[in-house]
Amino acid sequence: MDFDLPAEHRMIRDTVREFCEEEIAPIAQEVEDEHRFPAEVFDELAALDMMGVPVSEEYGGLGGDQLMYALVTEELGRVSGGIGLSYAAHVSLGSKPIELFGTDEQKEEWLRPLATGEGMGAWALTEPGSGSDASDMDTTAEYDADAGEYVLNGTKQFITNATVANSVLVKAVTEPDAGYDGISTFIVDPENDDGFEVTTVWDKMGLNCSPTCEIQLDDVRIPEDRLLGEEGEGWTQTMKTLDGGRISIAALSTGLAQGAYEAAKEYAGEREQFGQPISKFDAIRDKIVDMHRKTERSRLLTHKAAVKYDEGNRVTEESALAKLDASESAREVAEDAVQVLGGYGYTEDFSPQRFYRGAKLMEIGEGTSEIQHVVLGRQLGL
């Protein structure tokens, strides 16, 4: 077992870190305050070949593995959870399913612009009435045989990137009463498909530079070649997609924790009270040691899940475990970072509050922590 990253991965991580520190960190709070999706940052990420890290070179991606993708996502999280979230949703949810389940034509038309970073990807599963119980959805896709088109109707909730997306992968019921087997996935083009409308962009507790949207689908007619995979495969696709997606949320969480830990460690070494740096007080030192412990643990679980994924295994257990642990750790580490900075930690002039706000989402998106327990319980045969 080799715990050292391959040289190529290390070089990529270091370069991405340098880019993030120089170009993203200085604007990370500003884009949060403005609730602004920083398109210019994503253009730069595209120029550096970051938008399609785990997508094959044949379709404009980098051809890297899940481990490489996890490293890049962690580095983004270390400076901006919001940019990291939009990035992870673009790659894991918006792009990977097209690569895994699409035809060559679909990959050429829809995957390539995402992998090269020309456009953003999005993925719409959640609805107002179905969140954790995602398969209980109301959105329908009816086949109009005469026109050779599907007609989509419904509402999707909390869809990352919908306002800026080139394509949205929409889950809809094609066969009512068939349960899991009645769900299919469709590639929807927000700009050119009539009847697609973003009805709300939510103001959130954090991650506000990443647009989270409610979508209305009103008789959206799309040609039948926009069906991804076969009819009825939507749910199994979802499970596979989330196996990969949860690794990226775990990586993002590790990044948030790392950012918060570093901020606290640096501050504690400089801030003096009672005539000494506060890091010399046992209470603060122990907190920082624990922050480091949790961050390192998250990283190990994340890398393990990524490596298993790259070996071609199903990683339902590993990815759920990594996501559960890393998201919880990120929230705890970020909260402790606020505490270490005292009153300054509570202000927006310092980063811990931003990590804290961002970390909370990681325990909710792509399956809440409660749902990760359900998944893991099942894996353990409970």
Next chain:
Amino acid sequence: MKVLVTVKEVAEVGDDFAIEGTGIAESDLEYDLNEWDDYAVEAGVQLAEADVADEVVAVTIGPERSEETIRMALAKGADRAVRVWDDALTEEFLDVAGKVSLLEAVVAEEEPDLVLSGVQAADDSFGATGVALADRIGFEHAAVVNDLEVAADAGVANVHRELEGGVEELTEVDLPAVLTVQTGLNEPRYASLRGIRQAQRKEIAAKELSDLGLSAEEVASALTLTEMYEPESESDAEMIEGDAGEAAGRLAEVLREKGVGA
């Protein structure tokens, strides 16, 4: 036209470090590509992108560890690299003359039209390698270059040199030449991830002294490092506080104490 870029892996120390003998403890060192060499690499790559250069070769003197840093030059667009090292070099301090002998041998093999070199290295800061190399190999040279245009057909490089006091000198340098590159010449790019991946497959040719037809004596240093210590730093800064009147009063007092206007 062929461009040879000299690059060096430099050691950086943090705030806390321990001195061991005539060096700094290995565990306190971090290695990175020398900042000025980054400008030189960028200049070389830009010449290739403008179709002025056909090939950009990076050359370094350093142990195997330095390959990771040198690979960054390849990731940014250099075509291949040469790394010179020999067990004989690990023992002693390698001075400028020694480095120049090694680079001279590489120049003889590569026959570049232009050698780009950082104006100095961030660690030992001799600031001499580039110009000393030019002297040895009989190339024209210009130092502290912060603007560069190469007219390959005419066989000249038009350069700006930064002189003291903000004065700029414009010079025409005949090729082949060695230019040492200063901050401001360009804005080095980030290596793209594809560049990094491709760099893993680019050649780094390792050369020992015997490959270059040199002996240990020929590169032996005339300089010996005798001691390394941290100088005592003294500072007695006084922050003058209070409103303008009070501050001016205190400042006048201090100046008088120091003998100003006495």
